[in-house]
Ligand SMILES: Nc1ncnc2c1ncn2[C@@H]1O[C@H](COP(=O)(O)OP(=O)(O)OP(=O)(O)O)[C@@H](O)[C@H]1O
């Protein structure tokens with residue numbers, strides 16, 4: 280064991296001077312009693328120039344009130360006090376000692392305030408031990424920066440993945456809709472031929488029957504009841520087949536069949552209109568026709584649930600992709616029919632609004648609860664039971680409307696009803712000119 284008393288004051292002082300950390304001794308008036316090489320080297324002021332000055336004259340950068348409180352508390356309580364680089368990064372205004380990077384300009388420091396006592400425990404002064412924490416701080420700060428970068432990248436990736444998933448889902452849904460459209464168009468096309476010959480045959484049949492009946496009438500006129508004598512079986516047969524009724528019913532059947540054919544024709548026309556087989560690109564389309572054909576296509580789904588009331592305004596054809604806009608109408612009208620209860624009403628109102636047209640699809644259904652109103656356009660958001668809704672209808676409709684430079688908004692009063700408003704511009708803005716980079 281070393282005997283401390285054997286170490287001279289000079290030895291201790293020289294050790295304090297040489298140690299690789301700042302050491303100061305301060306008296307009750309905050310005057311510097313002692314400072315070591317570290318402090319002179321970093322402050323650029325020799326020990327003589329520091330001694331006798333108050334701490335705050337020697338180091339004007341110090342937060343005076345805070346340092347005074349620290350020193351006072353050490354004098355009073357004779358306890359240690361600390362501050363680390365995280366709390367006060369640059370207590371003393373020293374330049375960075377870090378040789379390599381220029382990124383850290385100032386020295387980060389940890390500082391300990393400690394009581395310097397005599398043998399009786401009397402506090403003679405307060406010592407300050409200042410250590411250079413630049414290395415640790417620089418590494419820590421770099422780690423924090425990298426961590427933040429990583430976090431930002433991670434959240435960017437997560438939102439990218441989510442957008443990809445949404446895009447994929449919407450693609451699937453639009454492919455599904457396109458497939459339904461194509462199927463409808465194909466069926467319409469296939470039905471068109473048979474309708475053609477059935478209706479032409481029906482016309483021929485009508486005229487043949489007319490001829491046949493006129494022939495029978497002619498026979499009857501010539502025979503004038505004579506045939507009863509010649510062959511009474513004819514009268515039996517006439518009664519058996521109920522000739523009078525048959526003759527009348529045949530023409531009714533023909534009228535009904537022609538009616539039925541007309542309806543099939545209309546359905547085919549609606550299917551073609553709905554899927555816009557003739558033109559699936561930008562075109563001038565009559566939205567009222569689109570609404571009507573959509574209503575006809577989904578009539579089965581809504582006819583027992585709601586009464587549809589139309590207030591069509593005076594609107595002109597707009598530039599749009601007709602089949603896609605019909606999909607929007609279909610999604611909104613089906614949603615409305617799902618929302619209504621007994622005495623359901625779906626009111627469709629159209630009109631000119633600014634440089635475009637607005638189409639309101641309102642219902643008197645259960646409404647959209649406030650807390651989910653800003654979520655209903657999210658892909659996969661649905662409140663319908665599993666298997667009933669995929670939650671893609673509104674998100675797909677939204678993206679179609681946005682693609683048309685329009686707006687899709689909702690206004691809903693829970694318990695009272697909901698109104699979706701589609702606004703579409705009359706004409707599409709011209710595509711932006713290709714930038715120079717694009718032409719390469
Ligand atoms: N008219 C409406 N009234 C009340 N709630 C509605 C109405 N329209 C949409 N919603 C709410 O918005 C949700 C999302 O609608 P969206 O059309 O996107 O999906 P979905 O109808 O559930 O399923 P699908 O993909 O089959 O259309 C619905 O589940 C419903 O909660």
Ligand SMILES: [Mg+2]
Pocket residue numbers: 610613614668671672673
């Ligand atoms: Mg829906």
